[in-house]
Amino acid sequence: MENQCIYCGIASDLSKSDIIPDALTNAKIINPNVCRIEHNNKFSDLFEGEVIRKLALITNGLDIKSSKSKTYASYSTQINIDGTEYSTKISSETELFRNKKMRSVGGKFLFGPIEEIKKIKVANDKNITQIDVNQIEIEKKVNIDLSVFFSESMYRMMAKIAFEWYCLQNDISGKVEAFEPIIQFITNGIGDDIVKIVGNEELYSTLKVTTNFGSHTLLSYVAKDNSVNILVSLFGIAIYNIKICDSVIDKCRNNVIFQELSLDAKRVQFKFDTFEHFKHDFHNKFTEVELGNGVKAKIPKDMTDVSIQYQFFYGTNFTLFQVDLQCANKPNEKIINLIIKNMEDTLQSSAVTLRGLKRFVKENFNSFDEEIKLNPKGTNKKAVFMFYLLFIVGQSNGAIKDLSDLNKELKDKFSGETIGISDEVICKLNDEIFSTADYSDIILKGAKTIDSWNYE
Known part of the structure; x- marks a missing residue:
């Protein structure tokens, strides 16, 4: 069968879509069935670009850089030097002291390498003060726009990530009618309750101890109402729940899926059609041993199997996925405080x-x-x-x-x-x-x- 776009069904001019935008991950994952112009290139301008810009401090701090750029993302910051505050935009703190001139808030002072300052026509010994940056306290302040985590752009990007990932995991090529609600939300911003943000602190903490620092985590599950949902954890800072479709469909057999994408580009994944088959596989990974005095214990058959800890996480939290995610589609005090704490821990x-x-x-x-x-x-x-x-x-x-x-x-x-x-x-x-x-x-x-x- 000829490959077709999963958004519109056309077979011509297909491209490889970065499921997670290239500037937000070191672990590239691709869906090859997305048409180049309408449903790949345009998404950057519609919503991805805004999210990428507003998360620049986080991606910079985690050493994530777009493969299309020679430098890491730059972000706005205020620098307090010897009691004077300067505003600037940097991609590395070393830029502050290497041929970079900064004007103070209010424009009264200019800070930079002495050789560069002396090149200014009005500069002289009376209005230049030389400072040893190794002997003074330098304070950096950065403001982060928390609203990006609750923005339409973020929600549409999360829906795009979840949809393209789920289609990839199920080898979907071509448009499937059951996905029309999420397609409309991604492409036109139309639809309610497609994406919500998770507020359950227990899920955040157990995911944190299971996965690697700063990684992205994606998993699918079938809810109590038989709807298919994807959880996407963004750097471990915010977790989103995305409804893919109202019920399980024949074309998509795999509905118990997990994947972690770490900062060093490594990935761990498992995939099953049903939760029952998942449980059966997990139990078969262990063997029972006699410890003495009638005490028995189960140990992994393969001690090098790194997927076990992730399967344990999925299995023990499956009920939580179904009934206790504590989702909201708008910010509330609890979720805001949770994101602030996670972001501070990350930075x-x-x-x-x-x-x-x-x-x-x-x-x-x-x-x-x-x-x-x-x-x-x-x-x-x-x-x-x-x-x-x-x-x-x-x-x-x-x-x-x-x-x-x-x-x-x-x-x-x-x-x-x-x-x-x-x-x-x-x-x-x-x-x-x-x-x-x-x-x-x-x-x-x-x-x-x-x-x-x-x-x-």
Whole structure:
């Protein structure tokens, strides 16, 4: 059968649609059955572009970059330097001190590299003050528009992600009449109660401990009313419930589906037609062993099967999916506070990825033979943490050979691969770095080592 667009059914000029916009994920997933002009290219202008722009701080902080761009997403920020506030737009904090001039709020002051400021005609010794940025406190403030999580653009993008993903998982090619309500919502914004935002705190917390930091998670389930629904977790910050169709249809047999897309582009997935077959498969993954004194226990037959923890999550939360998601289609105080907390946790934590390490090295080191002078008064917690990673790699004298070795070291130090960067943690890291006389040489050595590491 000839492939056709899942939105309109035409067979000509089909394209590969990024199910999740390229700028929002490092793990590309494609639906090849979307017509290029009407139902692929236009979505960027209709709703995806707005969401991408408003989530720039999050994607930047998670080291997610569009494959179509040479730089990470830029975001607006206010910088307080020595008591004066400046407004600027940056994609990296290193831009603040490398040939970038910033005008203060009100326009009275200009801040930038001394060589650049001196080039200005009116500049002279009387109206220029030289500041050592390593000896002053620099505060950065960023405002995030929370309304983006509840916007029509976000809801239409979530519906698009869920619909294209579900069709991909069921090998759908061509337009299916049962999908008309969600198609109308995606393409024209017409329809009610297609997308809702989940408010159940238990689901957020159990998903957080099951999946990797900053990942996207998608899963399908059949509700009590026999409707087919998709849950989409965006970075673990907000979870959306999308109704795909009013009932299970013959063309789509797979309705118990799970997929995680992590920051390092790895993915885990399982897929079954019914919940009963899912349960049967899960139980068969275990074998019963005798522990002695009549005590028996079940252990996995394959200890390397990473899907078990995800199947356990799905199975134990299936009833919750059906009856207790606590969904709302408009913001309420509980959901707003939940999203704020999740967003703060995301921006104040760090997952160690090779992409992120290499980016940090590239942005902070013009060469590996210049002295590194850190600011003991710096308030950028993530930067302190990243410099500490370079420090322990350099200090290992070659014992830490790759990202796997580094993660093992971090597990010993922090009891996990995702580290909450609190004031207390940063204070300890700074003490360890600054108590070492040759810390600059050690950090440079670590940066050079990481720069040489290869992607898997």
